[in-house]
Amino acid sequence: MASDGSIITILVVEDEPLPRMDLAEQLIAAGYEVCEASSGEEALAHLQNGQRIDVLITDIQLGGRVTGWDLAEKFRAAHARIPVVYTSGKPPDHDRKVSGSVFFSKPVRAIDVVRTCRSFGGAVPDR
Amino acid sequence: MVRYFDRLQRVLPRPGSPAAIAAGVAVFGSAALLKMALDAAAGDNMPPFITFYPALVLISLISGMWASLIGVAAALVLSWYFWFPPYGSFDIAGPVSLSSLITFAISGALVSAIVGVTRELLDEHAAHEVERRRITRETVHRIKNLISVVQAISTKVSRQTSSFSEYNAKFASRLAALASAQDVLVKTEWEDARIREIIESALAPFRPNPALVVRAGPDIVLPARYVSGVSLALYELATNAMKYGALLARPGSVSLTWQATGNLGSLVWKEVHTDATRPARENAGFGTLLIQNAFNRDAGTRVHYEVTDAGVTAEFEWPLEAANPR
Numbered sequence: 001m002a003s004d005g006s007i008i009t010i011l012v013v014e015d016e017p018l019p020r021m022d023l024a025e026q027l028i029a030a031g032y033e034v035c036e037a038s039s040g041e042e043a044l045a046h047l048q049n050g051q052r053i054d055v056l057i058t059d060i061q062l063g064g065r066v067t068g069w070d071l072a073e074k075f076r077a078a079h080a081r082i083p084v085v086y087t088s089g090k091p092p093d094h095d096r097k098v099s100g101s102v103f104f105s106k107p108v109r110a111i112d113v114v115r116t117c118r119s120f121g122g123a124v125p126d127r
Numbered sequence: 128m129v130r131y132f133d134r135l136q137r138v139l140p141r142p143g144s145p146a147a148i149a150a151g152v153a154v155f156g157s158a159a160l161l162k163m164a165l166d167a168a169a170g171d172n173m174p175p176f177i178t179f180y181p182a183l184v185l186i187s188l189i190s191g192m193w194a195s196l197i198g199v200a201a202a203l204v205l206s207w208y209f210w211f212p213p214y215g216s217f218d219i220a221g222p223v224s225l226s227s228l229i230t231f232a233i234s235g236a237l238v239s240a241i242v243g244v245t246r247e248l249l250d251e252h253a254a255h256e257v258e259r260r261r262i263t264r265e266t267v268h269r270i271k272n273l274i275s276v277v278q279a280i281s282t283k284v285s286r287q288t289s290s291f292s293e294y295n296a297k298f299a300s301r302l303a304a305l306a307s308a309q310d311v312l313v314k315t316e317w318e319d320a321r322i323r324e325i326i327e328s329a330l331a332p333f334r335p336n337p338a339l340v341v342r343a344g345p346d347i348v349l350p351a352r353y354v355s356g357v358s359l360a361l362y363e364l365a366t367n368a369m370k371y372g373a374l375l376a377r378p379g380s381v382s383l384t385w386q387a388t389g390n391l392g393s394l395v396w397k398e399v400h401t402d403a404t405r406p407a408r409e410n411a412g413f414g415t416l417l418i419q420n421a422f423n424r425d426a427g428t429r430v431h432y433e434v435t436d437a438g439v440t441a442e443f444e445w446p447l448e449a450a451n452p453r
Contacts, residue, residue, distance in 0.1 A: 015352070015423065016272060016275060016276055016279075016423075017356065017420040017423045017424070018275075018276050018279035018280060018283070018417075018420075019272075019275040019276060019278070019279045021279070021416070021420070022278070022279035022282050022283065038423045038424060038425060039425070042426075061268070063352055088268075089267065089268040089269070089270070089271030089272045089275070090264070090267075090268050105271070106271040106272060106274065106275045107271060107274045107275040107278045108275065110282075
């Protein structure tokens with residue numbers, strides 16, 4: 001639950017549909033509300049629409065111009081303490097990771113992501 | 128040894144760059160000054176080109192072949208004027224001077240060419256090495272993404288099967304579809320692929336079958352990012368038709384056609400059952416999900432999938448603007 005008692009909403013951004021749907025299903029099963037986006041542009045639309053997003057989980061290479069690094073920076077600019085989880089088949093770029101973020105190398109076990117989301121507890125963990 | 132050459136290549140300026148030209152001029156000037164210093168130290172004229180041969184090797188290596196050839200011409204003019212009798216003139220004293228000048232011109236050009244080509248080979252090797260590393264990184268990235276897809280398929284299949292043999296059969300068939308998509312992608316080097324090739328690859332296990340008719344349309348392509356999705360969807364449709372539909376041993380037919388309309392490509396799977404007593408399959412489940420997500424629900428694409436007592440229709444539409452077949 002979020003600090004106001006409502007269900008935490010997680011945005012899952014991944015351009016591969018099957019891994020995205022799989023992760024989304026497992027997060028839903030863990031009690032989260034989940035929005036899905038297949039591109040960085042679609043994810044930004046969630047932000048621009050003012051939709052409530054409590055946690056961002058994003059792949060890095062999303063097929064379009066907007067990368068996961070860009071997304072995290074834009075979400076952080078709008079919500080300074082939003083927890084960010086990166087997933088990628090590429091090594092992490094420590095210069096681009098936003099502070100307090102978590103990086104998972106693919107393939108990602110959904111259970112690990114769920115555990116990480118639970119660990120946030122509504123606040124951004126220290127790096 | 129190659130490692131040392133790689134290190135050398137990394138510290139050398141790019142031939143033709145201001146740094147390379149400046150370095151070439153500096154080396155040439157140093158060679159001329161050294162010649163004068165040697166003459167002064169020896170109290171006599173040293174051989175005219177004594178310092179220019181090593182200088183040409185350096186110039187060619189640092190600044191490239193063309194800079195070195197200019198150096199040959201400059202050394203020739205300088206030495207001829209100052210260090211060949213009669214000094215301070217371009218007159219030629221005799222055949223010895225003439226042969227000496229000609230020998231330097233030829234050997235200097237050869238040195239420039241050989242060392243210059245070596246430099247080019249060094250640069251090419253370094254560029255290939257950078258490209259090889261990039262491809263390796265990209266391949267690992269794709270493999271990891273593919274493993275993620277396989278992992279997701281396994282999870283989905285395991286939730287919808289009740290025995291290991293059922294899981295094994297369904298998982299293996301979807302892996303085969305994914306593998307066929309990889310064949311197409313490797314062939315096109317992960318670029319847009321011709322729809323004809325995707326269909327041939329995805330439906331190869333189901334053909335020849337007189338009930339499955341592929342009517343070739345125009346030579347249109349599918350963006351690389353949709354190749355796996357459409358391959359999985361086609362495989363799913365064909366598997367279902369074999370197990371429950373028109374490709375089973377009951378009268379029926381499947382036609383697969385594609386066409387281009389304006390800026391849209393479309394692919395239509397039309398399955399007609401003549402056995403109307405057979406109940407329609409449940410229009411849900413992982414197979415349906417695969418079909419409906421063939422284009423990842425991207426903007427500008429459309430998938431219409433319908434199962435009725437009379438048959439199955441699946442229509443796929445995608446924008447053609449990024450077409451770039453190999």
